[in-house]
Amino acid sequence: MSGFHPRCPPPTRLVRPVRVDPDGESGPRRGTAAGPSWRTTSHGFVVPADVPQTVEQRILEAAVHLPEGGMVTGWGALRLAGAAYVDGFAGRKPRPVPVLLPHTSRIRGPGVLVERTRGRLPDPVVRHGVPCAPSEIALLHELRRASSARAAGVMVDMALAAGVIDLERARHVATTRRQSPAAAYALERACAGCRSPKESEMLQVWESDVGFPRPLMNREVLDLSGRLLAVVDLLEVESGTYGEYNGASHRNRERQRRDEARADALRGVGLEGFVLVAGDSERVWRERMASARERALWLPEERRRWRLGAFVPAPPLPDTEEAALDAIMLEHYRSLE
Structure with missing residues (x-):
């Protein structure tokens, strides 16, 4: 995300x-x-x-x-x-x-x-x-x-x-x-x-380049008690594979700490993931996707230790004029990264 x-x-x-x-x-x-x-x-x-x-x-x-x-x-x-x-x-x-x-x-x-x-x-x-x-x-x-x-x-x-x-x-x-x-x-x-351009690119590589079936995007993953574990960018339910694109907002220490905690929670219920970051080549994208899918458990629904939650759309926009102008400028400069 x-x-x-x-x-x-x-x-x-x-x-x-x-x-x-x-x-x-x-x-x-x-x-x-x-x-x-x-x-x-x-x-x-x-x-x-x-x-x-x-x-x-x-x-x-x-x-x-x-x-x-x-x-x-x-x-x-x-x-x-x-x-x-x-x-x-x-x-x-x-x-x-x-x-x-x-x-x-x-x-x-x-x-x-x-x-x-x-x-x-x-x-x-x-x-x-x-x-x-x-x-x-x-x-x-x-x-x-x-x-x-x-x-x-x-x-x-x-x-x-x-x-x-x-x-x-x-x-x-x-x-x-x-x-x-x-x-x-x-x-x-x-x-x-898809909620971001990189998520769309990731989906297109998954489907069009690697040839895997269409996954779900931006869906909640819950444990069997109904507790929210994460909202993942890409999720193939059948194999138990998920994918994330981590942009610039994931680089600070607190965000990295939370990302590791999420990854550990998802591993704990049997999901196998891959992470893509800025600067990776598309060859790396394809290799990580294929490798994660090969490692996935492919468990039938009755043996899964997680269940699927709702689609999560983008959050509401800021409603103040100052925040709106800041968002416009921030969006442009991010596009130049």
């Missing part, structure tokens, strides 16, 4: 850019706008200089230039719907905001990636004052740009974890459009039980 949360906090300080106004009525005069109290967002548009430059603010600043009928799509629409995984960065470089336009429309302003269609545009969903493509369509647009089938699989799993798409609706929409092999793979094998 990692410190990642699949949903991002709702933006709380979005400010729509205004035009520079020679008369100073609907916006600041040119000389004032050039001063330290204002920040230029694009040609002729400004916001107050103290407006935080969050991902959502950048989407809003790009959306100011949308023509009639245009809408934000791709990662931008998913982000405004609440999906944390699509953070608008490629490494440290901001990605352009994808927009969907009628075929004959044009858009002015920097930082946008244009998609056009000759067909009927979907009815937009207005989020935080921005017209957005429905999330299922936005996801399909984003999947076209996935760097690999694995990356596409993570994207779909994280959209599901964030609760921003309906999987069956996305699959139906996909049948009406030409899709890449990566998108088809991602939608076919999608899992709603």
Whole structure:
């Protein structure tokens, strides 16, 4: 389990850019706008200089230039719907905001990636004052740009974890459009039980690379008296094998102490585990998975000393503005680790 949360906090300080106004009525005069109290967002548009430059603010600043009928799509629409995984960065470089336009429309302003269609545009969903493509369509647009089938699989799993798409609706929409092999793979094998990108990668290696049957994700493990022993990232009930991905939040001494206590409790009831950490190669992932499964006891249900509990979703988000902003920044910096 990692410190990642699949949903991002709702933006709380979005400010729509205004035009520079020679008369100073609907916006600041040119000389004032050039001063330290204002920040230029694009040609002729400004916001107050103290407006935080969050991902959502950048989407809003790009959306100011949308023509009639245009809408934000791709990662931008998913982000405004609440999906944390699509953070608008490629490494440290901001990605352009994808927009969907009628075929004959044009858009002015920097930082946008244009998609056009000759067909009927979907009815937009207005989020935080921005017209957005429905999330299922936005996801399909984003999947076209996935760097690999694995990356596409993570994207779909994280959209599901964030609760921003309906999987069956996305699959139906996909049948009406030409899709890449990566998108088809991602939608076919999608899992709603993953809570972090690394859990999705671990599941895909388990299933697609090693060829093991689909396990359960983020399930409680109880002893026979009903006492909670752990919530494990991956669990194959039949073999009694579990897996964990330990990210940066597991590196402090207290967390390591708790992790060892959990592992000991799980061994005590006959479960065999593997642990993956940052920096491991995928060869190591595959070897650890196969080795743990070979060591597993494969006990029939009547001989097991543990039982299965409930699925555990991601915890609620912080509800304060300060915590929300901290979470946005922390999420980005973790993505660079």
